[in-house]
Amino acid sequence: MEEVETPIPGADETRVRVRAAAFNRRDVFITQGLYPGIDLPRTLGSDGAGETEDGRAVVIDPMLEWGDDPRVWSPQASILGMPRDGTFAQYVVVPRDNVYAKPAHLTLEEAAALPLAGLTAYRAVVTRGDLRAGETILIPGIGGGVQTFALLFAKALGARAIVTSGSDVKLERARALGADVTINYGANPDWHKALKRGEVDIVVDSSGGDTLGKVLGVLRPGGRVVIYGGTRLDSTFRIFPLFWNHLDIRGTSMGSPADFRGMLDLVNLHEIHPAVDRVYAMDAVNDAIAQMAQSEQFGKIVLTIP
Amino acid sequence: MEEVETPIPGADETRVRVRAAAFNRRDVFITQGLYPGIDLPRTLGSDGAGETEDGRAVVIDPMLEWGDDPRVWSPQASILGMPRDGTFAQYVVVPRDNVYAKPAHLTLEEAAALPLAGLTAYRAVVTRGDLRAGETILIPGIGGGVQTFALLFAKALGARAIVTSGSDVKLERARALGADVTINYGANPDWHKALKRGEVDIVVDSSGGDTLGKVLGVLRPGGRVVIYGGTRLDSTFRIFPLFWNHLDIRGTSMGSPADFRGMLDLVNLHEIHPAVDRVYAMDAVNDAIAQMAQSEQFGKIVLTIP
Structure with missing residues (x-):
């Protein structure tokens, strides 16, 4: 862990104060060098939930620049957390359109477990x-x-x-x-x-x-x-x-904005709770990565951000 | 070649006087025992064109009992020429719904080249x-x-x-x-x-x-x-x-009745002529099968029925 500058949102972007993040196999592959387009140094993390500057509890869609074709992502598409700095931090800047209201029946830890795996x-x-x-x-x-x-x-x-x-x-x-x-x-x-x-x-x-x-x-x-x-x-x-x-x-890989909205609608309608295997505090992040690498978990591994 | 009884149409069936038939890889696989559901003795042949009793020039859809689901054939589906007697004969009996007007721009030999391969x-x-x-x-x-x-x-x-x-x-x-x-x-x-x-x-x-x-x-x-x-x-x-x-x-395998109609519409609209590699007379049927087995042809091998 290290101190970095608090990121500044650009046009059409917003800054989220991350309260919880979650791991994906992608994060492990990146730490092992097994992913296309790795560009270091970078703050990892595709999954996050937290609060916007105006105090709304939100969950972040990690699919960036999917594009206009519902069948397939655009050549510009990327995933939050590489090459763009991700959610394993107190603050993350994302396009405004990628921020959605947290489902009311979920805690922030549960909401952080949703995005990448739920979308996929x-x-x-x-x-x-x-x-x-x-x-x-x-x-x-x-x-x-x-x-x-x-x-x-x-x-x-x-x-x-x-x-x-x-x-x-x-x-x-x-x-x-x-x-x-x-x-x-x-x-x-x-x-x-x-x-x-x-x-x-x-x-x-x-x-x-x-x-x-x-x-x-x-x-x-x-x-x-x-x-x-x-x-x-x-x-x-x-x-x-x-x-x-x-x-x-x-x-299939990831999903479109329509898929993300559909996923949230389904989760809200049926009050679905993600399966969360374990919650780690931020300073135990390496233990969390080690557990991910073992593939012993059932459901998501979540990280709380102080 | 042998003499058999002229087949009698049942309810909802019609008899076609076959003038030309065509070969498919299926016919070769059957002669080699490499096909599901072989039941001998049987007149082979999925592709045929000829005349109905009332004198219409027709082409036969070899897909039998596709069923109601456009996505997939029914459990009852079968293909003309095994287990039902096929087109390598002077007469074939098929369901009335499987008979379509021959495209006007095609000869009977060309029309016989269409059905199974065109449908597929x-x-x-x-x-x-x-x-x-x-x-x-x-x-x-x-x-x-x-x-x-x-x-x-x-x-x-x-x-x-x-x-x-x-x-x-x-x-x-x-x-x-x-x-x-x-x-x-x-x-x-x-x-x-x-x-x-x-x-x-x-x-x-x-x-x-x-x-x-x-x-x-x-x-x-x-x-x-x-x-x-x-x-x-x-x-x-x-x-x-x-x-x-x-x-x-x-x-995909074969096609539905809607596919067969769509295929004929496309052939009629663009006046498409099938690629016919060679036309054999009925008494050279074994030469035709031998040529098929070599895979040297370009397009269809057609058989004329006297």
Whole structure:
């Protein structure tokens, strides 16, 4: 931690006094040098909630310059916290349009857990995934921020949710959030065979590797896989079910301003509370990063800013 | 060839006197035992044109019982020529709704080349691919029926078309049909590097293997790959461009009645002539199958029925 100048807002910008921030895998990748466009020194942090100068409690949309096309971000698009200074600080300056009223039912710590993962999950499940009430969603590897939001949003929308994990503790917590079916894949590389062929309408995944091939086999004809990231670099699958069953594989990253508003509307309407794994004080930030790197959390890791 | 009973139409069916039929890869796969649901003995043939009992010149939609969902075929769906007796015969009985007026500008031989490949290409390019005028389409491995129709339809719709082949002869023929850029991949495993990153809006492919990974790298953000088949069973690709560039991989097979009508409308409006590689007489049917198995043709192989 170090002292920096308090940032000055430019035209169409506003300064937020950050009260809570939250971690994303992106922050860890950046500290490991594994992210495009790293430019140091920089204050990290994409997620934040706090107060504006005029005293409104707000949450920040970390997607900057998405652009006018709802289907895809513009070439100018970037994410708060790299290359623009982020939320792991007492003050952050952001475009005025990126500041939204904090949902009234949430604490500032809970609100700080929403932005990046909630936006990504909302676009994956709703905008790209087109999930309908009564459909079945499969969420492999429950535990990360996006996956827990995908579960919360899918249940709010009236879907049936199947989750997998290598950890019974995480599966138990997923059940408490509404998961209908839980599968521990730890002991069983053929975990997908526990599912009936055609049982699943939509999969939301970021695992890559052989997961894609497995889930294509359990999707119903006309089903879809939405991929919002990939911790393993390559993916291999049999082509046949893709074309024979008219399946879609849809890539997504972050979300548009309309997605962010839609996400907040859903959270407000159903009074959804993010899954917060643990709250750290600012001076324990390195412990928080170390915990993130272990991937042992369930839901978001939050940082309070003094 | 053998004599069989002239088939009798049931309720809502009609009998067509077939004058010309055409081959599809499916027919070859069936003779090799490589197709789901083979049930012998059976008259093969999905593509046909001829006359109804009341003397109308018609072309047959080979997609049977697609169902009510435009997104995906019903569980009852099947394709003319297996398990239902097909068009390699003097008479075929089909549902009345599957018979359409032959485009006036086409001969019966040309009309017989349309149905399965034209339907598949139309759905891939238009319904699933959503190709717009001014966009760039990449068609790897030009030569097969679907690929040549994809080129013809894309050019009719005002797109720019890039095609690849291992054969300069096929590339020359593609150029004559309107291809704007031709790439011979034969000598060059890195053929995709001849394209600018982001130059391509849509890819229509059935090759599988490493083609998918290569084309994902040249698609613009928001672009899509439509896959209508796969001659190689597995496909491997890097996940990163998929989610970072918001790409779609969309599977498709055959098409709905609305797709068939849309295809005929496009063919009529632009007076499109199918690429016909060669016309065989019925008693040379085995020569035609042998030519199909070599994959040396450019466009459709047609059979005249005496």
